[in-house]
Amino acid sequence: MKTKIYIPCDSSAVSMGADDVARAIEREAAQLGIEIDIVRNGSRGLYWLEPMIELETPAGRIAYGPVQPHDAASFFRPEFLVSGEHPLRLGPPEEIPYLKNQERLTFARVGITDPVSLADYLAHGGYRGLDRALAMDGAQIVEEVTTSGLRGRGGAGFPAGIKWKTVEGVEAKQKYVVCNADEGDSGTFSDRMIMEGDPLVLIEGMTIAAISVGATRGYIYLRSEYPDALATLNDALEAARRSSYLGENIRGSGKTFDIEVVVGAGAYICGEETAMLESLEGKRGMVRFKPPLPAIAGLFGQPTVINNVITLASVPIILERGGEFYKDFGMGRSRGTIPIQLAGNVKRPGLIEKAFGVTLREIIYEYGGGTVTGRPVRAVQVGGPLGAYFPESMLDVALDYEAIAAKGGILGHGGIVVFDDSADLAQQARYAMEFCAIESCGKCTPCRIGSTRGMETIDRIIATRGAEKSECIELLRDLCDTMTAGSLCALGGLTPLPVTSALRHFPEDFGLDRDAKT
Amino acid sequence: MENAHSWDRAAVERIASALKDTPGALIIVLRRVQDTIGWVPADAVPVIAKILNLSRAEVHGVVTFYHDFRHQPPAKNVIKVCRAESCQAMGAIALAEHIKRRIGCDFGQTSADGAFTLDAIYCFGNCACSPAVMVNGKLFGRVTPARFDEEVPKVTAR
Numbered sequence: 001m002k003t004k005i006y007i008p009c010d011s012s013a014v015s016m017g018a019d020d021v022a023r024a025i026e027r028e029a030a031q032l033g034i035e036i037d038i039v040r041n042g043s044r045g046l047y048w049l050e051p052m053i054e055l056e057t058p059a060g061r062i063a064y065g066p067v068q069p070h071d072a073a074s075f076f077r078p079e080f081l082v083s084g085e086h087p088l089r090l091g092p093p094e095e096i097p098y099l100k101n102q103e104r105l106t107f108a109r110v111g112i113t114d115p116v117s118l119a120d121y122l123a124h125g126g127y128r129g130l131d132r133a134l135a136m137d138g139a140q141i142v143e144e145v146t147t148s149g150l151r152g153r154g155g156a157g158f159p160a161g162i163k164w165k166t167v168e169g170v171e172a173k174q175k176y177v178v179c180n181a182d183e184g185d186s187g188t189f190s191d192r193m194i195m196e197g198d199p200l201v202l203i204e205g206m207t208i209a210a211i212s213v214g215a216t217r218g219y220i221y222l223r224s225e226y227p228d229a230l231a232t233l234n235d236a237l238e239a240a241r242r243s244s245y246l247g248e249n250i251r252g253s254g255k256t257f258d259i260e261v262v263v264g265a266g267a268y269i270c271g272e273e274t275a276m277l278e279s280l281e282g283k284r285g286m287v288r289f290k291p292p293l294p295a296i297a298g299l300f301g302q303p304t305v306i307n308n309v310i311t312l313a314s315v316p317i318i319l320e321r322g323g324e325f326y327k328d329f330g331m332g333r334s335r336g337t338i339p340i341q342l343a344g345n346v347k348r349p350g351l352i353e354k355a356f357g358v359t360l361r362e363i364i365y366e367y368g369g370g371t372v373t374g375r376p377v378r379a380v381q382v383g384g385p386l387g388a389y390f391p392e393s394m395l396d397v398a399l400d401y402e403a404i405a406a407k408g409g410i411l412g413h414g415g416i417v418v419f420d421d422s423a424d425l426a427q428q429a430r431y432a433m434e435f436c437a438i439e440s441c442g443k444c445t446p447c448r449i450g451s452t453r454g455m456e457t458i459d460r461i462i463a464t465r466g467a468e469k470s471e472c473i474e475l476l477r478d479l480c481d482t483m484t485a486g487s488l489c490a491l492g493g494l495t496p497l498p499v500t501s502a503l504r505h506f507p508e509d510f511g512l513d514r515d516a517k518t
Numbered sequence: 519m520e521n522a523h524s525w526d527r528a529a530v531e532r533i534a535s536a537l538k539d540t541p542g543a544l545i546i547v548l549r550r551v552q553d554t555i556g557w558v559p560a561d562a563v564p565v566i567a568k569i570l571n572l573s574r575a576e577v578h579g580v581v582t583f584y585h586d587f588r589h590q591p592p593a594k595n596v597i598k599v600c601r602a603e604s605c606q607a608m609g610a611i612a613l614a615e616h617i618k619r620r621i622g623c624d625f626g627q628t629s630a631d632g633a634f635t636l637d638a639i640y641c642f643g644n645c646a647c648s649p650a651v652m653v654n655g656k657l658f659g660r661v662t663p664a665r666f667d668e669e670v671p672k673v674t675a676r
Contacts, residue, residue, distance in 0.1 A: 012647050015659035047646035186602030189643035224549075224586055225642050227655070265545055265584035268640060282544035283576075284583040300541060343645035344607035350646055372608075381603055385640075417604045417645070431606070435640065441583075 002037045004056035005075075009115070010043035010196050011228040012189070017068060018051035024072035025053075032076055042197020044093055044111035045351025054093060057084070063093040098367055103329060104353045105337050106314045107190075110197035116235040118243055121200040127245065129319030133208045134253045138168050141212035145315065147323030149335030154180055154271070154308030155383070155412040155490070157334075157401045160315075166295035167213040167303045175215035176304040177206050177257075178280065179312055181222040181229070182264055182271040185384025187415030190339040191309035193351055195222070195229035198313070199236035203259060205312035207246065208319055209305050210257040218259040219299070221276050224266055233261050268439035272489045273306045275441060286441045287489045308413070310339060331357035334400040344381075344417035345371045354399070361395040364418055375420040379428070379506065383412025385435050386494035388501035389425060408501060410494065425506035430458040432498040436491060446483040447492025454479055454499065461510050469511065473503070523591065525559045534569035544570060544580055548587055557588035593628045593635040595674040597621065598652040601638045604645035609662070613649050614638075616663040633676060 007022045008014075022038055029036045044063075046052060052065030055075070064075075064086055071088065080086055090096060093111070104110075113120035121127065133141050146161025167175060179202065183191040194202055206218050222230055237259055240246045248256045262280055264270050270279045274288035277299050298304025314336065318326045327335045334356035340363055343349050347369035354363075360380060364370070371377055379389045388409035390397070397407050404411045419428075436451035457479065461472045480496035487493040508514050533550045537543040547566060552558055558581050567577045581587050599614050618624055621634040628635045644650035647659025651666065653673050658665070 011642075011657055012644050012659060015644050015647050015650065015657040045646075050647070183643060184641065186600075186641040187604045187645050188641075189645055192643040225639060262546070263549060264586075265549060266586035267584050279545060280542055282542035282546070282580070284579050341645065343604040343648060349648075385603060415604075415645070417607055419607045423607065428603070428606075431603075435602075439640070 002035045004037045004039055006039050006041045006054040006056075006061065008043045008051065008111070009040035009228070009232075010050075010193065011226070012047055013043050013050040013052070014228070016050045016066065020069045021051045021053065021067050021072065024069035025075065028072045028076055034076065039114050041113060042110040042115050043193060043351075044099060045107070045193060046093075046096065046098055046348070047350045048348045049090065052090070052093075060092055063090040063096070064088040065090060098348060098350065098352070101367075102353050103337050103355050105317050105326070105329070106194070106201070106310060107198070107339060107351065107353045108317070109201065110193055110351075113198065115197050115199055115232055116239055118200065118239045118245075121198075125320065126200055126316070127204055129316030130204050130208055130245070130251075133211060133319045134251065134255070138212045138214060141208060141319065142168055144323045145212075145318060148318040148326040149323075149330070149333070150311065150314055150318060150326065151334070151401070152308055153310035153314070153338065153413065155185070155410070157411070160307060160311055163295055163307070164209065164213055164305055166293065167215070167305050170296055170303040172303050174217070174300075174302045175213055176299045176302055177210045177213070177215045177218040178276070178299060178304055178306045179206055179218070179220040180271060180273060180276055180306055180308045181220050181226075182276060183223060183226075183309070183413070184268040184271040185386075185413045185415055187343045187381065187384055187417040188341050188413045189343075190341050190351060190414065192226055192229055193339075194309055194313050195226065196232050199229075199233050200240065201313045201316055202233075202309055203236060203240050203246065205315035206259060207250065207257055208315050209307070209312060211250075211253075211255050213303070213305055215305065216256045216258075218257060219280055220259060220261045221264060221270070221280055222261050223264045223270075230261060230263060237261070267441075268435075269441040269489075269491055272491065275489070276306070277304070284441070286443050289488065310413075329355035331355070331398065331400050332402055334402065338399060338411070338414050340399065341413075341415045342368050342418070343415065345373055345420045346418045347372045356400045357398050359396050359398050360390070360416070363399070363416060364395060368418065371418060371420045373420050373422075375422065377418055378421040379419040379423050379425055379502075381417045381419070381428075381498065382415070383410040384415050385432060386410065386490055386497055387412050387415075388497045389428060389505060390501070391505040394505075408497075408504075410497065424509055425502040426458065426462050426509040426511075429499040429502040429510075430455055430462075432495055432502075433458060436495040440491060444487045444489075444492050446479075446486040447495070450479050450483045450492070451495060454483075454495075458499075458510075465511065473510075473512075476503070523559070525557075525562065526555050527562070527565065529554050530562045530565050531569065534566045538569050538571075544572065544577065545584070548581060548584075552587060557591045560589065590628070593632050594676075595633055595654055596635045596637065597670075598637045598639045598642075599625075600640070600642055600644070600648075600650045601625075602641040602645075604641075605649035608648035608660075610649035613651070613661060613663060613666065617651070617666060620667070634674075
C-alpha cells in the first residue's frame with residue numbers, strides 16, 4: 001500500500017520551505033523506488049513547527065516538524081520505517097496540546113483534508129449544512145443563523161442573522177452575496193488559512209447565505225497579496241461546479257448561485273465594506289455614506305449580504321448542528337468560537353480557535369509560550385493596526401467583543417501581535433498614523449490630513465521637552481478626538497486607538513514621566 | 519530610455535475590448551494590463567477610457583488610487599518587504615534597512631542598475647512566520663539579513 005504523506009500547501013508553510021520539502025521527499029522516494037502519495041493539505045496552524053509533515057500509519061497520522069529538505073532521506077531509512085522513531089517526531093497531531101485544547105468548529109477540517117478535493121470535503125462532514133438548508137425556506141435559515149448568535153468576524157461584530165434578514169425581506173430582481181476576503185489587518189491570517197486550507201467551507205457558507213436571501217450571484221473580493229488563495233479558491237469553485245454544488249439547479253433544488261473571485265489592487269481601505277463595493281464596481285475604493293445600508297442598496301445598487309470569510313465559513317456548521325449548538329460556545333453576547341491569530345514576537349505563533357472568553361494571558365503564555373526572544377512581554381496589540389496596545393498588566397482581559405471594548409480596545413478580526421521590551425511604543429503610535437496616511441481613501445479630512453499631522457505631532461512630542469511637549473500632547477489628543485468623531489469609517493475613526501493607548505500605557509516612550517500619566 | 523518605456527498598445531486594446539461589457543471591469547482590465555505588460559503606462563489611460571466608455575479622469579483616478587498599479591516599468595526583480603506590526607515585532611525595520619543597503623534603493627524605487635524594485639507591503643498574512651519578504655513572487659518567512667543574502671540570489675536574475 002502506498003504511504004500517504006501530508007505536506008502543507010499553506011503559503012506560510014511554503015514560506016518556510018514546504019514546497020522544497022515535498023520535492024525532496026518525492027525525489028528520495030523515486031530514487032528508492034518507493035511509491036508514496038503526497039497530499040498537499042492546509043496548515044494545522046502550528047506555525048513554529050512548519051513545515052510540519054504527517055505520515056499516515058495504521059495508528060493514525062503522525063506528525064513531524066519542522067522538517068527541512070535535507071531531512072527527506074531520514075524518513076526512508078530502514079530503522080525509521082521499522083520503529084517510527086525520529087528526532088522530529090511530534091506524535092499524533094491532534095494530541096499536541098496547542099491543538100488538543102482548541103475548539104475547532106470553523107477550522108474543523110483545515111490541515112486534515114486536501115483543500116480542493118470535494119470527496120475529502122464530503123467525507124469530513126462537508127455540505128451537510130447545505131443539505132439541511134435546502135430543505136428549509138429562506139426565513140428558517142435566517143432564523144437558525146440568528147439563533148446561533150453569529151456576529152461578523154471581520155471586526156465590526158454585527159449580528160449576521162439581522163443582516164441576512166434585511167436582505168431576505170427586500171424585493172429585488174438581483175441580490176448579491178459578497179465575501180470580504182480583503183484581510184488587510186496586519187497580524188491576521190485566518191481568512192487566508194480557510195481559503196488555502198478549506199475553501200469549500202467558505203463556498204458552502206456563501207451558498208447557504210445565497211439561498212436564504214434569494215441571491216444568485218456571489219463575489220469573493222480577495223486581496224492581491226494572497227496569490228495562493230486565489231489559485232486554491234478557483235480550483236475549489238471548479239470542483240463545486242463539476243458536482244452541481246454551484247451553478248444552475250444546485251443539487252436538483254432548482255436554486256441557482258455561482259461565485260466569482262475578484263482580486264483587489266492593494267488598498268487597505270477596500271476591507272471597509274462600502275469601499276469594497278466601490279472597488280467591485282471598478283471604481284476608487286472610496287467609503288460610502290450609510291444609509292443606505294448595503295443590505296438594501298449594495299453592489300450595483302442591489303440588496304447585498306456582505307460578510308467576512310470567517311463569518312461565512314462558520315455558517316455550514318451552524319446549519320449542520322443547529323444554532324443552539326453553536327450558541328453554547330462563548331460568553332456574554334459573543335457566541336461561538338473565534339479563530340485567534342497569534343503572531344509577532346512569540347515562541348509558538350499560530351491559529352487558535354477557541355470559544356470566546358479565553359484570556360489574552362492564556363493565549364500568549366499557555367499557547368504562545370511567551371516571547372521567542374525570551375525577553376519580557378511589554379506590549380500586545382489586539383485587533384489589527386487599528387487596535388489598542390495593551391501593557392502586560394492588562395492581559396487578564398477575556399477575548400470577547402464587549403470585554404475588550406470595556407478595556408478601551410477592539411477585538412477586530414482576532415489578531416494578536418506580541419512585542420517584547422525592546423519595542424518603542426512612541427514609534428508604534430507614529431506608525432499607526434503613517435499607515436492611516438498611506439491608506440486613507442481621502443474622503444474625510446480628519447483622516448486624510450489628520451493622519452499626516454498626527455505623524456508630525458508625534459515626532460515633535462519625541463523631540464521636545466517641557467511646555468512645548470505638553471502643548472504637542474494636548475494637540476495630539478485634540479487631533480485624535482477630531483479623527484474619532486469626524487471620520488466616516490473605522491480607518492480614520494480607530495487610528496487614534498493605537499495612538500492614545502500607547503500614550504496612556506507607555507508614556508515613558510514619549511519622554512513623559514510615568515507618574516504624570518493621564 | 520525611450521525603448522524601455524514603450525508598451526504594447528495592441529495588448530491593452532485587446533484586454534479592454536474583451537472585458538468592456540463586464541460590470542465594474544476597470545480594475546480587472548488594469549490588473550490584466552499590468553499582469554501582461556508589467557505596468558500601467560499613463561498613455562494607456564485614454565486608450566482604456568475610450569474602450570470602456572469612461573472619462574480619462576475616471577481611469578486615471580483608479581490607476582492612482584490603488585497601490586498595486588505601477589506607473590513605471592518594474593525592474594527584472596521585484597522585492598516586497600512587509601512593514602506591518604507583526605513583522606516589526608520580529609525585526610522587519612532592521613531587515614528593511616539591510617535590504618535597502620544591499621540592493622541600493624528605497625521603498626517605491628528601482629535601483630540605479632535597474633536590477634531591483636523595492637515595494638513596501640502591509641501584510642502578506644504570513645504573520646506567524648514574521649518577518650516576511652516576497653522575492654519575484656516567492657514568499658519567505660522568518661527572514662533575517664543573513665537568510666535574505668543566502669536566498670535571494672537563488673530566485674533573482676541579474
